[in-house]
Amino acid sequence: MRLTVNGRNHDVDAAPDTALLYVLRNDLALNGPKYGCGLGECGACAVLIDGVAARACVIPIEGCAGRDIVTLEGLGTREHPDPVQDAFISEQAAQCGYCLNGMIITTKALLTRNPNPSEREVLEALRYNLCRCGAHIEIIRAAMRAAGHVLEARD
């Protein structure tokens, strides 16, 4: 099966019902999307499919043929981060960072469809992305920063 991931084609030798997540992590050696629940509940596995956020743990690769898949790695690198990645780093928007992939991807998807979200819209967009460490405050700031809002400095 042929998959287009981060702009490159990959021929993958896996059963069609294999969840995209395992192919991304194991065949393509990508670290961004992570296994969190396998049920699409937590968002740790998020990727963009045709520009829309998707939960890679519940989507088999047979549903991905001919689609444009972008992972955290495809957004940017340490040297050339995507503005959303840059905002998350600047705002120190993680503790353990396991949910960070989903937070960044979901924010990216939000800004693609709504470049100027309010804080309420950011909260609602991230409602189904779980963070256990309690890094929410920094994550909200990062999303707002990525959206171009000027943030008040913290004391």
Add this chain to the structure above:
Amino acid sequence: MTDTRSPGQRNRGSLSVVRPAVLGAEGAFETFITITSDGLVNAHNGHVDLGTGIRTALGQIVAEELDVSFARVVVILGDTAVVPNQGATIASETIQITAVPLRKAAAQARHFLLTRAAERLELPAHELTIEDGLIRGHDNRSITYGELIADETIRLELADDVPVKDVSAYSVVGRSVPRIDLPAKATGELVYVHDVRVPGMLHGRVVRPPYAGVDAGPFVGTSLIAVDEASVRDIPGLVAVVRIGDFVGVVAEREENAIKAAAQLKVSWKPGPALTDLSDIEQALRANPSTPRQLIDKGDVDAALKAAAKPMHRTYLWPYQMHGSIGPSCAVADYGEGGIRVWSATQNPHILRGDLALLIQRPESEIDVIRMEAAGCYGRNCADDVSADALLLSRAVGRPVRVQLTREQEHAWEPKGTAQLMDVNGGLNADGSVAAYDFATRYPSNGAPTLALLLTGRIAPEATVFEMGDRTAIPPYDYENMRVIANDMPPIVRASWFRGVSALPNTFAHESYIDELAAEAEVDPIEYRLRYLKDKRAIDLVNAVAERAGWTPRPVWKEPEADGDIVRGRGFAYALYVHSKFPGYGAAWSAWIADVAVNKATGHVSVTRVVAGQDSGLMINPDGVRHQIQGNVIQSTSRALMEEVSFERGAVTAREWGAYPIIKFPELPEIDVLMLPRQDQPPLGVGESASVPSAAAIANAIYDATGVRFRELPFTPERILNGLRQPVTPAPLAPPAPPTDLNRWPNPFAKRGGMLAGIAALCAAAIGIGAAVLPWRAIAPIARPDASVYSTATIARGKELAALGACAVCHTSEHGIANAGGRPLETPFGTIYTTNITPDVDTGIGAWSYPAFERAMREGIHRDGRHLYPAFPYTHFARTSDADLQALYAYLMAQPPVHAETPANALAFPFNLRPLLAGWNALFHQPRPFQPDPSKSAIWNRGAYLIEGLGHCSACHSPRNALGAERQAAYLAGGFAEGWEAPALTSLSKAPIPWSEDELYAYLRSGESRLHGVAAGPMAPVIHELAAVPDQDIRAMAVYLASFNESTDRSAHDALAAKLEAATAVTTAASAGARIYQGACAVCHEVGGPPLFGSRPSLALNSNLHSDAPDNLIQVILHGIAKPAVTDLGYMPAFKDSMTDGQVAELASFLRLQFAPDKPAWTDVAATVGRIRQTIAR
């Protein structure tokens, strides 16, 4: 001068600061600091970074003491081969305790280098300055650390009396530094143990025993009966099934196949042991045997209690909670010739190494535990079971193995944060002062031995008692008469340390109780506390927080002004988190002022704002401290409001985030962090302190809002309503619906018991008729027709007709070749296998002439004269025109022939007697071609022809009589097939919005109608096939079907949809079912939620929720949608392995009540779940 040495030879010198190894061979040592001659600094610490940023803070400490730039320091944590053994990373002590020798080592190295520089430069040391490892004299001569080390290997033994820098000289410590790990984490670099990939690595999964979450008792390690390896023989790339005692694991080349194997492996366990009933936690804690341990006895408590003017006896209860790590545990082990390496996320690498050595009976020195980062674990990884699992599997297969737990295993088997019970006996004197404080706490121990040791029988599954419940058990108040007892007891459920440990529940009791005392004494609760608080820093903190929050004294409870159903309140709590072995020591001081809004109608509590003040002493990285405070506030608010592990018969049942919800973004309080400037004081642990006052501050705020004390967590809507004495009354049930026999019918082709007798009786009658009918003759076989005689157009038309008839849906086995047959159809009479309809001469229809084919399609007779069972819908196909049948024949003959024998049907007598069917046909079959209705339009007639003929829609969508014939009087009025309801397509539809032509067209074309839902179950492959049918035919089918419904008005339908959606929006989670919906379903189904790949079916409009039968809803919850009609619709996961029957029933009942409020509740939902669980997933 050019250095001619190779890079490997260059700069080989180093300076290390070491100490003799705690364990290990004579002369072995442990390193804290190494400075290489190229000026790089390696700092080693035995603790690990649990996501709190201590790696960054430790780097700051070392850079500061060593006078090098922060960027020069590499912090190495947790690799047992290279870091000192400093015990488990617990109790917030990394900075406060564990960093001390590292700091001294850095200071010692600096001192050594400075002394040496002074000699070299021949200047007094005090005249030298150091900047980033460059030592400079006043005469501008300088020398670097690297140059001072050069080729030498210098090893200093750590001295205890090294002078460290004065705080006033700090330039790195005390300033906020960005976390060094975040760029890698934000861009997907290799960081976590989950990312470790070793050459030749295989993937493993474990299968855990049924006593979920319990690790003590004689059944542990002794419950396995058998593992059926044959049950996974078909898994591709399966390498091994491993069984040791109750330890069961599988290993495969690919991860998804390991997952499949673990799910599919048949494992028999002994009948479940009787576990402690946890439906009443308080009772379970009181019944658990315990040993009292007195921690303090001051004054004369008994006499004071006797003399109290107002005795007050109170009990506080804390539930079992989960650490809830977002990333299920993972490890990679390589049991190799040259040594054993385990990449692990453990919190205690050295202790784990000891466990692993014990497990595999090898010396510790052969094992290297390499600690990688993990998802935040908050104490859970004190028992990093998965490292041991991976090691056992790697040893079994001789290759590296990566193991990750499933979410369900993580939830069920993570050692929990334990439940705790606090009893306070005390009261007031007549003057309002505290008479006495007699406190007893019951805390089941949280030893949590590594699971594999127990499952393999390496250690005995005995419940060990530790002294653990005493953290912050002594209140911070100077009560004159005070007694504190810790009742030490064995675990009930497997437990490990959880952020705030026993201090959190103990403080919930202390801080709730003093609030109750203040209220009884009619004194402001902060003022009352200050009367008994003697610690200067505590007093400063309390006052600072009160000022920051604008606290107004509230000596007497006054009913607050309500805003509709909302009442608001404000509560205070304070704690000095005292941890570690009793009497322990304090971490940071913390105080909360929480504001809440309580909805008295729904019971929903919202924490709207928290002012969290903290005195942390010296803050190494103030931003890091702020993050810890915020993280603690959010996590502990979540714990207080909604977190509680559910059990059934003593085993954990919460296995996903719906059954164990945690706080979501929109529920966050506003957080105002107040960090007291105490940079001149020693640094204190900040990883947990801000959690400790949480529950009491919130409970006190709820009291302020409602006048009611809540002494048991979590503060769910049900508990609040109960406390407000407005218990949840279930919505009044509508009267039961009149029996709608049109929609429930006995289908001989669906597996249902209980109707066999009646059917058999009717069959007997049919036999009589059948016997009177002569058998059919065979039609002679022919050589396979040459498909080239048919035009391309005819074959193409035939292909469309095959798609319309969905031939391949039934005539293809799971994963089989299209139309080669072999799909089992389960019936009450036995199993019928569909036949091979490819043109293979021997096993398919290659020898069938057109007349034989036509006879089969019109009469239901095999070429050889046998009757076909009416599972094959010839009663419909008979209506097809000759031209279409010829085109279909041409297409089928043009397929590649596939040799595939059809398995023999397995039907019981008398149903295996095909002549019976002659009687059935005589009764129910009229082989007449379709006759158009001249009173209808051409398009209607076209639709009728397609629907009634090859489309055979009514085969599923009409009810049938007892002999399985469609009831013509109830045409398209709904039926059942393959365990799914095929809903009515007429005005009898239960859908809240009638079907219109446009919606029917959309549904048949795309698999989705916004006003009804998506195709699932047996309908999904039908829609998939219809993709080959041209638009105008789909339109004709829609026109025809729409004529069975009332005339439509699109805008009225849209308005109705909007109204239904608005009226059923989910605003509270006042039941387990509602919480499961919000955690598991809402992400894809909540109206207006953020877009995700795939469709977003609106449950308020979904036909299945409005049906009389819950079957389709339950089917889709259990089995999900793995094969949607088209991939654009997206996928739905199956929840069958993540939810119990009871949870699915709660969810289904909630969805019915919420989204179909005008319909009566379903009955016997749990039984239906159980029944459907047994049926085939589709």
